[in-house]
Amino acid sequence: MAYTSHTSSYYAASANNKVDRPALQGAHETDVCVIGAGYTGISTALFLLEHGFRVTVLEAAKVGFGASGRNGGQIVNSYSRDIDVIERTLGAEQARMLGEMAFEGARIIRERVAKYQIQCDLKDGGVFAAVTDKQMSHLEGQKKLWERYGHTQMQLLDAKAIREVVNTDLYVGGSLDMSGGHIHPLNLVLGEADAVESLGGVIHEQSRVTRVDQGAKAVVHTEQGQVTADFVVVAGNAYIGDLMPQLSAKSMPCGTQVITTEPLGEELAKSLLPQDYCVEDCNYLLDYYRLSADKRMIFGGGVVYGARDPADVEALVRPNLIKTFPQLKDVKIDYAWTGNFLLTLSRLPQVGRLGSNIYYSQGCSGHGVTYTHLAGKILSEAIRGQAERFDAFATLPHYPFPGGRMLRVPFTAMGALYYSLRDKLGW
Incomplete structure (x- = not known):
């Protein structure tokens, strides 16, 4: 099996923790299997462990390999589309619920850093x-x-x-x-991963998920093992590939x-x-x-x-x-x-459930550092049976990009060029 390391970034070079976690081997059972060890997956795992769940995290490469370990490291409030857009398009009640959560992610980060003494240059x-x-x-x-x-x-x-x-x-x-x-974004997620393990959570790196069998108990497969779980959380975001085509179709x-x-x-x-x-x-x-x-x-x-x-x-x-x-x-x-x-086309996160027990959150659209920490909390709430805040996101409408998967790149680039020209001309 090929080994995938972090990209050659300043963050990887200055990471606090360079340990390798073992790949999944054989058959295992757990309460919740999380796919992806970035902010969304690790945040969800940590909230669930704090409430007594058994959690196994499967990561295709390294903890924080994707956006969580490569981003600009900026704590920015709200969403990629601000609350006034939600007010205009979805109404006052949904805007109220999402608006109440718009500043929560930053608080969660600071609480995590303080509680688990994470050294991430905050x-x-x-x-x-x-x-x-x-x-x-x-x-x-x-x-x-x-x-x-x-x-x-x-x-x-x-x-x-x-x-x-x-x-x-x-x-x-x-x-x-x-x-x-x-913050130092990679050191933040590495510190949160350490916290997951301190509470009994299990993280397997170099364990790319190849398929998920749905059912009353889901079975998550990798090349060398499988995990049977009551619940699955899909947290691959831009690195999910074709694992869940129904998720990649609208992002x-x-x-x-x-x-x-x-x-x-x-x-x-x-x-x-x-x-x-x-x-x-x-x-x-x-x-x-x-x-x-x-x-x-x-x-x-x-x-x-x-x-x-x-x-x-x-x-x-x-x-x-x-x-x-x-x-x-x-x-x-x-x-x-x-x-x-x-x-995402709407620039708002996509949150939902596939079947009865596979949950997902994706599509932060550039506002991921704070939102993903909030996502971990609302996903954990939904798994624990408290779905009101989860539903506020899950009911957001989402649409495919114009032109489908073949033409979404050139069409979106054309739109971006238009707005870039507006910036330069001061329109």
Whole structure:
């Protein structure tokens, strides 16, 4: 059986825990079998273990191999489509329920870090940066919207104030959310996996699931073993492949790129981001960046539809880094990688159940760090028989991409180009 390691990223190079967990061998039984050891799967497993369930997690590669171990490391509240979109399209009651949960993921992360003493370089404070006056107007509306749902930790930044937190001339203003922040994403999920095992959970790496037999008790098969379980949680997201065609039909893997500089030194790093907040701009194809614990600039952006690996990640991302911070024009790039997230047409997560006992959550559409931690909680609630919050997500309508699986990539890329042009022209 081929061994799959982490991608060559800064996160993998600086991971706290590089242990290999054994592949599944033989036949086993458990209460819940979780497919995928990223944030969704590990979060679900941890909540279930805290309520006394037996849990086995099967991972095709390594814990945090996918988006959970490759993302920008930013704690961002709400969903990829904000609560006002839910209000307009689905009505006040569903918006109320989803709005009440929109800020819960960030709290869950901080609770996990504190409870299990996870070393993941947690820092408070996230900035949304406006490139245009129209984007600044959107941030003003977002602040009022979030306050209606009880979130009062956002403050607006005018042109002078944003220069005090981001040393660039690009932005006309922004907002600061102190309940946002940033983490070393791979160390977060590795710490949560350690917590799973501390509570008696079992994690098998290098254990790709080949099929799931449905029934009163489901049977989950790998190349070398099987797990019989009362419940199954499918948490593969963009890395699920064709395991569940009914799930992949209404979603599309997309790639985003990240580069990491050489260490900048304390003085230069502090001159760029004096308060050590993370930043994302408000463009449709946005840039996002922050400092690592050892004072590197981690800078990401761009989307490759269909999740193809670009030939030269640095060439794609570095121009935007230099545009944002001309001070870094001669800096060396030590790491460059791509990672996949799962996009839905609605940009809202897809949550549901197949048959009576196979649960799933997927399609964070770029807002996965916080949502996946919430997803683990609502999936565990549903398995425990408390389905109200699960149902609020499960009843969201979802649609196939125009053109089907053959044409979804070019059609979506055309749409993205349109919105990118709008950003550049300030429409």
